[in-house]
Amino acid sequence: MTLDRGLRWGPGLLAVVILALAPLLFSDFYLSAVITKALWLGIAAVSLIFLAGYAGMVSLGQVALYGVAGFTAANLVMADGGSKVALNPWVATLLGLVAAVAVGLFLGAIASRSYGIYFLMITLAFSVLVYFFFAQVTQLSGFGGVNNVELPSIVGNPLQEPARLFYIALVVSAVVYVALRYIARAPLGLAFQGVRDDPERMRALGHNVPLLRAVAFGLGALIAGLAGILSVWWNTRISPGSISLSQTIDVLVIAVIGGLYRLEGAWVGAGVVSVLENWLRGVDLVGNRFNTVIGTIFLLIVLVSPGGLVGIWGSATRTLQSRTSSRPAGDTAVPPNEGGSHALP
Amino acid sequence: MRKPGEGRPSRLWILLAALVLALAATAAACGGDDEEAADTGAAATTGGGEGTGETIKIGIFANNEGPFAPFEGQTWGGAMLPLINRGATPVSDDPTKGVDDAVIAGHPIEFVYGGSDSTPDKAVEEARRLVEQEKVDILIGPLSGSEGIAVANYSKEQPGITFVNGISGAQDTTLKVRSPNFFRFHNDGTQWTAGLGDYAYNELGWRNVVTIGDDYDFPYSQIAGFVAEFCSIGGNVSKRLWPALGEEDYSSFITQIPEDVDGFFMGVGGTGTVAFVKQYGQLRGNLADKIMGGIFMTDPVILKELGSQVEGVVTAGMTAGDSQEPAYLEYADALGAAYPDLEGTASSVFAYGYYTAMEAVVQGLEQVDGDLSGDQAAFKDALSNLELDAPLGTIKLDENRQAIMDNFLQQIVADNNGDGVPDVKTIKTIPQVDQTFAGFFSPDTPSPDRTNPECKKATPPPWTKQGGGG
Numbered sequence: 001m002t003l004d005r006g007l008r009w010g011p012g013l014l015a016v017v018i019l020a021l022a023p024l025l026f027s028d029f030y031l032s033a034v035i036t037k038a039l040w041l042g043i044a045a046v047s048l049i050f051l052a053g054y055a056g057m058v059s060l061g062q063v064a065l066y067g068v069a070g071f072t073a074a075n076l077v078m079a080d081g082g083s084k085v086a087l088n089p090w091v092a093t094l095l096g097l098v099a100a101v102a103v104g105l106f107l108g109a110i111a112s113r114s115y116g117i118y119f120l121m122i123t124l125a126f127s128v129l130v131y132f133f134f135a136q137v138t139q140l141s142g143f144g145g146v147n148n149v150e151l152p153s154i155v156g157n158p159l160q161e162p163a164r165l166f167y168i169a170l171v172v173s174a175v176v177y178v179a180l181r182y183i184a185r186a187p188l189g190l191a192f193q194g195v196r197d198d199p200e201r202m203r204a205l206g207h208n209v210p211l212l213r214a215v216a217f218g219l220g221a222l223i224a225g226l227a228g229i230l231s232v233w234w235n236t237r238i239s240p241g242s243i244s245l246s247q248t249i250d251v252l253v254i255a256v257i258g259g260l261y262r263l264e265g266a267w268v269g270a271g272v273v274s275v276l277e278n279w280l281r282g283v284d285l286v287g288n289r290f291n292t293v294i295g296t297i298f299l300l301i302v303l304v305s306p307g308g309l310v311g312i313w314g315s316a317t318r319t320l321q322s323r324t325s326s327r328p329a330g331d332t333a334v335p336p337n338e339g340g341s342h343a344l345p
Numbered sequence: 346m347r348k349p350g351e352g353r354p355s356r357l358w359i360l361l362a363a364l365v366l367a368l369a370a371t372a373a374a375c376g377g378d379d380e381e382a383a384d385t386g387a388a389a390t391t392g393g394g395e396g397t398g399e400t401i402k403i404g405i406f407a408n409n410e411g412p413f414a415p416f417e418g419q420t421w422g423g424a425m426l427p428l429i430n431r432g433a434t435p436v437s438d439d440p441t442k443g444v445d446d447a448v449i450a451g452h453p454i455e456f457v458y459g460g461s462d463s464t465p466d467k468a469v470e471e472a473r474r475l476v477e478q479e480k481v482d483i484l485i486g487p488l489s490g491s492e493g494i495a496v497a498n499y500s501k502e503q504p505g506i507t508f509v510n511g512i513s514g515a516q517d518t519t520l521k522v523r524s525p526n527f528f529r530f531h532n533d534g535t536q537w538t539a540g541l542g543d544y545a546y547n548e549l550g551w552r553n554v555v556t557i558g559d560d561y562d563f564p565y566s567q568i569a570g571f572v573a574e575f576c577s578i579g580g581n582v583s584k585r586l587w588p589a590l591g592e593e594d595y596s597s598f599i600t601q602i603p604e605d606v607d608g609f610f611m612g613v614g615g616t617g618t619v620a621f622v623k624q625y626g627q628l629r630g631n632l633a634d635k636i637m638g639g640i641f642m643t644d645p646v647i648l649k650e651l652g653s654q655v656e657g658v659v660t661a662g663m664t665a666g667d668s669q670e671p672a673y674l675e676y677a678d679a680l681g682a683a684y685p686d687l688e689g690t691a692s693s694v695f696a697y698g699y700y701t702a703m704e705a706v707v708q709g710l711e712q713v714d715g716d717l718s719g720d721q722a723a724f725k726d727a728l729s730n731l732e733l734d735a736p737l738g739t740i741k742l743d744e745n746r747q748a749i750m751d752n753f754l755q756q757i758v759a760d761n762n763g764d765g766v767p768d769v770k771t772i773k774t775i776p777q778v779d780q781t782f783a784g785f786f787s788p789d790t791p792s793p794d795r796t797n798p799e800c801k802k803a804t805p806p807p808w809t810k811q812g813g814g815g
Contacts, residue, residue: 011635027478027730028477029473029474029477029478031477033470033473033474033477033478053591080498132589134559135560136589137614138560138794138795142560142561142794142795143491143559143562143589143590143626144465144491144494144495144561144562144787145465145466145491145559147465147495148496148498159473159499159502160502217683235466235469237465237466237469238466238497239465239466239491240464241462241464241465241467242464242466244464245752278474281459281474282478282479304725345724
C-alpha cells in the first residue's frame with residue numbers, strides 16, 4: 001500500500017537525509033548546542049526506555065551512571081581539576097565505560113530484587129549518592145568539576161569543529177538503536193520481556209530473574225555510560241551540576257515526552273526538549289520559565305498520551321491507515337498500555 | 346523466535362524525528378525574530394541625540410535559578426545604571442527588562458537576556474548561546490565563582506568577543522586562566538578579605554579560629570585570603586568546614602565548630618547566609634562576638650533579613666554602605682530612583698559588580714567611538730588601560746586584566762537612619778589591594794581549595810599591624 005509504505009519508509013529516509021546533511025543545514029552553534037546535545041541526551045534517555053520498556057524497570061539512576069563514566073574518563077586524562085592521572089583518552093574512555101558497567105551491575109544486583117516504587121527509590125538514592133560523592137570528593141571533582149578535559153584527537157575541538165562530534169554522536173546513537181532492537185529480539189531480550197511481564201512465571205520456567213534484571217541493568221549502564229562519555233566530549237568538562245537531580249528529572253521527562261515504551265522516543269523527546277529549551281530562552285515572555293513550559297507539556301503528555309509523542313504519532317497514523325484501508329495497524333515493540341501496567345508502580 | 350509483525354519494524358517515528366528537525370530549522374531561521382522580541386534596547390548618542398552607528402549587542406547574564414537567584418534584580422539594576430545615567434530610560438521597574446534609548450558613542454545598544462544557575466555547565470551553555478547564537482559583541486557575566494572559571498576558559502575559544510565578568514569572585518578566573526579577552530573590574534574573593542585577619546588577631550585578640558564556607562571556588566578564594574593574612578601574623582586555623590552550596594540544614598556543621606575556639610570566619614553565601622545565622626542562633630545563641638563575615642553578611646537584602654542579631658559582626662568587601670562620598674551618594678540615589686525596588690541596595694556587591702562592569706564597557710566604547718572592528722582590538726586595549734573612576738574609588742587592571750581597588754573593613758552596627766535595617770560602619774580602608782594579596786598568591790601557587798593555602802607564619806601583608814600598617 002503506497003500510503004502505508006510512505007508512512008513507514010518516507011520519514012526514515014527524510015530523517016536520514018536531514019541528519020546526514022545537518023552540518024550544512026544548521027549553524028555550528030545549533031548543530032552543537034541543540035542537535036548533538038539531543039543525540040547524547042537521547043542515548044541517556046534510551047537507556048532508561050530500554051530498562052523501562054523491555055525489562056520493566058523505571059530507573060532514576062541512569063544519569064548517575066553516565067556521571068560515573070564521565071567522571072572516570074575525565075579524571076583519567078589531562079584536565080584542570082580532578083586526579084592528576086593522564087592516560088590516553090581512548091584508554092580513559094574505555095575505563096569510564098567499564099566503571100559504569102561495573103557500578104551498574106553492582107547496583108543492579110542490589111536493586112534487582114525490588115520492584116515498583118522500591119526500585120525507583122533505590123535508583124533515586126543511588127543518583128543522589130553519586131552526585132554528593134563527586135561534589136564532596138574534591139580529589140576527583142568538587143563543585144567546580146573537571147574542566148578542559150583532553151579529548152581523543154578524532155573529536156578535535158568540539159567548539160571549533162562541531163560537525164565531528166555530531167557525526168560521532170549520530171553514529172553512536174544509530175549503533176545503540178540498532179543494537180537495542182537486535183537485543184530486544186534476541187533470546188536475552190525476550191527473557192527480559194518475560195521478566196517484565198511475569199517474573200513469577202519466568203522463575204517457574206527456570207530463569208534466574210534477579211540475574212536477568214541485573215544484566216539488563218548492566219546493559220543499561222553501558223548505554224548510559226556512552227551518553228556520559230559523549231557529554232564530556234561535548235562539554236569538555238563535567239561537574240556535579242551535570243548529574244544533579246534536575247538532570248535526572250530532565251532525562252525522565254525526555255523519556256516520557258518521547259514515549260517511555262519505544263526506543264526511538266528517546267531521541268524524539270530529547271530533540272523536542274533541546275529545541276524548545278533553546279528556542280524558548282530567546283522568547284521574552286518565557287525566558288527563564290522554560291521548566292514551567294516543559295512541565296506543562298509533560299503533564300499533557302502523561303494525561304493525553306502515556307505513549308508519548310511517538311504514541312500520539314502512532315495513533316494518528318493508525319487512524320489514517322484505518323480510514324484508507326481495512327488492514328490492522330502497525331506493530332509496536334512494546335504496546336504502551338501493556339508495558340505501562342508493568343513498568344510503572 | 347520472532348513475534349508476528351516484529352520483522353516489519355515501524356519507521357513512523359522517523360517522520361517525527363524529521364518534524365522535530367524541521368522545527369529546529371524553523372527555530373534557527375527565526376532566531377533573528379526571537380532576538381528582536383527579546384531585545385529591549387534601542388537608540389540615541391551618549392548624552393542625547395540619535396544613534397546612527399552600527400548596533401552593539403551586549404549580553405548580560407546572572408543567575409535566574411539556584412541559590413543566587415534572589416540577587417538577579419540587583420545585578421541587572423547595577424548593569425543598567427551606567428546607561429540610565431547617560432539618558433536611557435528603564436523599560437519597567439523590573440531591571441531585567443532592560444532600558445530604552447541606550448546609545449553609546451552614537452551606537453544603539455541592544456541587550457540580550459541570559460541566566461544560569463551557579464553551575465559551571467549551565468554558565469558555559471548560556472555563554473555559548475549568547476555568543477554563538479545571539480551573536481552578542483560583548484558579554485557581561487557570570488555571577489558565581491565556579492561559573493567564572495568555566496566562562497573565562499570558554500572565552501579563550503572566542504577571541505573576537507569581549508567578556509567582562511559580572512560578580513563571580515574565584516581567584517583562578519583571572520590569576521590562573523588569564524584569558525586575554527576576559528576582564529574583571531572588581532576584586533576577587535581573596536582581595537575582599539584584606540584587613541579581616543589583622544582585625545581578628547589584633548583587635549579581637551583571636552588566636553584559634555575555624556572557617557566555614559560553601560564548598561566551591563568562591564568561598565575557597567575568600568577563606569584563602571583570611572587564612573593567608575591571619576596565619577601570617579601568627580594565628581591558627583584549626584578547622585575548615587565546607588557545607589555544600591545551597592545546603593539548607595547547617596546544624597551538623599554548627600555542632601562541629603568547637604565551643605572553645607575564639608571565633609570563626611563565616612563564608613556561607615547566597616540563600617545559605619540567612620539559614621546559617623538563624624540556625625546558629627538557635628543552637629549556640631548570640632553569634633555577634635564569635636563571627637567574622639564574608640561579603641554576603643553586609644548585603645542589604647541579607648542584612649534586612651538578619652536584623653539586629655548580626656550587630657557587631659565585622660566583615661570586609663569592596664563596598665562601603667556608609668560612604669558619604671558625593672560620587673557614591675549619587676550612584677546610590679540614581680539606583681533607587683531608577684528602580685524603586687532596589688532602593689537601599691547600592692552597597693550590594695551584586696549591584697556594584699555589574700555596575701562597574703557596565704561602566705567599564707561604556708567608557709571603553711566611548712574611548713574607541715564604538716569601534717569593535719579587528720576582533721575588538723582597540724576596545725580591549727582601552728579596557729586594559731582603563732582607570733575607572735568608580736563611586737567608591739579608582740579601579741585599574743593588572744596584567745591579567747584583574748581589578749586592583751580599595752577594600753573596606755566594616756562593622757555591622759545598630760540602625761541609626763530609621764529604616765529598620767542595621768547600618769554598616771567602615772572601620773578602615775585598605776587602599777588598592779591587588780590580586781597577589783601582597784605576594785601570597787601567584788599563577789604558580791596552588792589554587793585555593795579546601796586545604797590551600799596552608800596556615801603558616803609568613804611576612805604579614807603591609808596593611809596589617811605586624812606588617813607596618815595601621
